[in-house]
Amino acid sequence: MLPLLYSFRRCPYAMRARLALQYAGVELEIHEVQLRAKPPELLLLSPKGTVPVLLLPSGQVLEQSADIMFWALAQADPQGWRRPDLDAESLPWLALNDGPFKQLLDRYKYPDRHLQATQPQWRAEAEALMLVPLEGRLAQTAYLLGATPSWLDLALLPFVRQFAAVDAAWFEAAPYPALRAWLQAWLATALFEACMARPLHAAQSAGTN
Numbered sequence: 001m002l003p004l005l006y007s008f009r010r011c012p013y014a015m016r017a018r019l020a021l022q023y024a025g026v027e028l029e030i031h032e033v034q035l036r037a038k039p040p041e042l043l044l045l046s047p048k049g050t051v052p053v054l055l056l057p058s059g060q061v062l063e064q065s066a067d068i069m070f071w072a073l074a075q076a077d078p079q080g081w082r083r084p085d086l087d088a089e090s091l092p093w094l095a096l097n098d099g100p101f102k103q104l105l106d107r108y109k110y111p112d113r114h115l116q117a118t119q120p121q122w123r124a125e126a127e128a129l130m131l132v133p134l135e136g137r138l139a140q141t142a143y144l145l146g147a148t149p150s151w152l153d154l155a156l157l158p159f160v161r162q163f164a165a166v167d168a169a170w171f172e173a174a175p176y177p178a179l180r181a182w183l184q185a186w187l188a189t190a191l192f193e194a195c196m197a198r199p200l201h202a203a204q205s206a207g208t209n
């Protein structure tokens, strides 16, 4: 039996898991799920009901995207992207992204559901929290943890991509040239392309973003 990944193509958490699994060359089966109709076997394995979830042949279940990334890189890490020596630096970025930045991203993306502020106000908050620090970092080094890629680039890029896509014209003109270049370079990789390949028999998941 191969590891089985429950995934949703456009979910940024699932994307980061697929990127790491792909980079590590892990052979696996992918089940594309519909978030509105999650399969009962997924909910049995992981009652919290989010994707991605990875079921290992041993029966172990990994139900956090970062755990799936770290598991993948423990299987194979051909270019040394895990960098545990830099965890004190990288894990706070992950927490910032998955917590407050993701929340602001959702508000910026769906301002009609969050009327306490306007869309430009949500965006400005997200910029101060994340885009400005990311730009500062990427103006210094080509990748988030230095001169070479790391898991942290993979972990954050689906979220930056989603942020950029909310108002692509705005992002193109915004004062984040290093962040734009970093994002564009990752989106152009064969790794990203492979991670976004449409799963077979998953026409229902077709869509943009």
Ligand SMILES: N[C@@H](CCC(=O)N[C@@H](CS)C(=O)NCC(=O)O)C(=O)O
Pocket: 008, 010, 011, 012, 013, 014, 035, 036, 049, 050, 051, 052, 063, 064, 065, 066
């Ligand atoms: N902390 C989780 C978050 C995963 C998550 O929130 N995934 C979303 C999709 S992007 C989800 O499955 N939401 C449940 C739903 O929409 O029903 C992780 O890192 O894996």
